[in-house]
Amino acid sequence: MRARTRRAILDAAVATLSKDPGASLSDVAAAAGVGRTTIHRYFPERSDLITAIGNDVLERIAAATARARPTEGPALQALDRLCQEYFELGDGLMLAFTEPQLVVSDMWEEETPSDRALIELIERGQAEGAIDAELPADWMQQVVWSLLYSAWQHIRDSGASKHEALGLCLRSLRKAVAA
Amino acid sequence: MRARTRRAILDAAVATLSKDPGASLSDVAAAAGVGRTTIHRYFPERSDLITAIGNDVLERIAAATARARPTEGPALQALDRLCQEYFELGDGLMLAFTEPQLVVSDMWEEETPSDRALIELIERGQAEGAIDAELPADWMQQVVWSLLYSAWQHIRDSGASKHEALGLCLRSLRKAVAA
DNA sequence: CTCCAGTGGAACATATGTGTTCCATAACGG
DNA sequence: CCGTTATGGAACACATATGTTCCACTGGAG
Numbered sequence: 001m002r003a004r005t006r007r008a009i010l011d012a013a014v015a016t017l018s019k020d021p022g023a024s025l026s027d028v029a030a031a032a033g034v035g036r037t038t039i040h041r042y043f044p045e046r047s048d049l050i051t052a053i054g055n056d057v058l059e060r061i062a063a064a065t066a067r068a069r070p071t072e073g074p075a076l077q078a079l080d081r082l083c084q085e086y087f088e089l090g091d092g093l094m095l096a097f098t099e100p101q102l103v104v105s106d107m108w109e110e111e112t113p114s115d116r117a118l119i120e121l122i123e124r125g126q127a128e129g130a131i132d133a134e135l136p137a138d139w140m141q142q143v144v145w146s147l148l149y150s151a152w153q154h155i156r157d158s159g160a161s162k163h164e165a166l167g168l169c170l171r172s173l174r175k176a177v178a179a
Numbered sequence: 180m181r182a183r184t185r186r187a188i189l190d191a192a193v194a195t196l197s198k199d200p201g202a203s204l205s206d207v208a209a210a211a212g213v214g215r216t217t218i219h220r221y222f223p224e225r226s227d228l229i230t231a232i233g234n235d236v237l238e239r240i241a242a243a244t245a246r247a248r249p250t251e252g253p254a255l256q257a258l259d260r261l262c263q264e265y266f267e268l269g270d271g272l273m274l275a276f277t278e279p280q281l282v283v284s285d286m287w288e289e290e291t292p293s294d295r296a297l298i299e300l301i302e303r304g305q306a307e308g309a310i311d312a313e314l315p316a317d318w319m320q321q322v323v324w325s326l327l328y329s330a331w332q333h334i335r336d337s338g339a340s341k342h343e344a345l346g347l348c349l350r351s352l353r354k355a356v357a358a
Numbered sequence: 359c360t361c362c363a364g365t366g367g368a369a370c371a372t373a374t375g376t377g378t379t380c381c382a383t384a385a386c387g388g
Numbered sequence: 389c390c391g392t393t394a395t396g397g398a399a400c401a402c403a404t405a406t407g408t409t410c411c412a413c414t415g416g417a418g
Contacts, residue, residue, distance in 0.1 A: 146325040
């Protein structure tokens, strides 16, 4: 089925490029278990594949944000939920974090609704007195993403389980943002 | 002078590759203000340049570690000093953080003396009761580097000053590692 | 002034990735 | 059974990065 191979290619591309941003289309094809020509059928040029990845990751982030319901309940708990959802993005998270220029389409330059939601959540926490008001929201946003990145990196080179890594990430984050 | 151009090439290479890991030697040459052939005179193959960068960054990290005197004084203050020194590494820090595979020579696989020093400093802090003993030292090491990375990233896309960024970084780190 | 180490640039060969075309073939539904 | 559809692979042209060779130029040391 068309949609099925397309997904296989996108997933393989995210996995491959997150490990080596300079990987060739042959590498992606091999990882996806399809021929190189098949990739060109779905994405005529390399740049088409790249932007498709960008859109895909963007959609995943938006969906994760929605699932976390960032405007509901105490800010700290909402932040926990958001991190747990983002954490599940896995490779896509690494890619978005370390390859800004790789995935930069028009949509990434401007602030995305998900970015906005996180910023507002942090500001809400600051208003509630639950989150340190001395640290600017955009800095904390940076910290959230880098701790999530650290969690996956920790899994990769310390062989920790996903559960352990998420636990360390959340604990560190809670302490860092605490009022 | 020989040594002078060599430094110019290395510095330009770090600056260029930290912004775009896939940059060509022509790009590096242009950034260094030298001809492409000159680069080949100093580093016959691309891989020679890469390993030279690896060694260079490694030396800078070692020197920064030594300057911070991580075994002296209270652990928290020593950690502050270490972060300030590492922060000054600038582009080299970004490169080491985001391009593990780019800079991976034989020397990076094994734990470097600088890695060891940071781990021991954290463990000393835990023994002193100044650093959270629930968080493993190798995780905190990861956090230190990713917060330093975040600081530079924050400068890049929020236009913050070095001083501001370092302040945010240190404040966040202190809270995250606090017992 | 003369020599020469260091350099920049042109020109070239080579390798690798990219994009296209064409054909054979397997899968699937009518 | 036949035809449509999706695919893999070979072959090709093309672009770009790499590595090499050669030559001309410059600035400083003698």
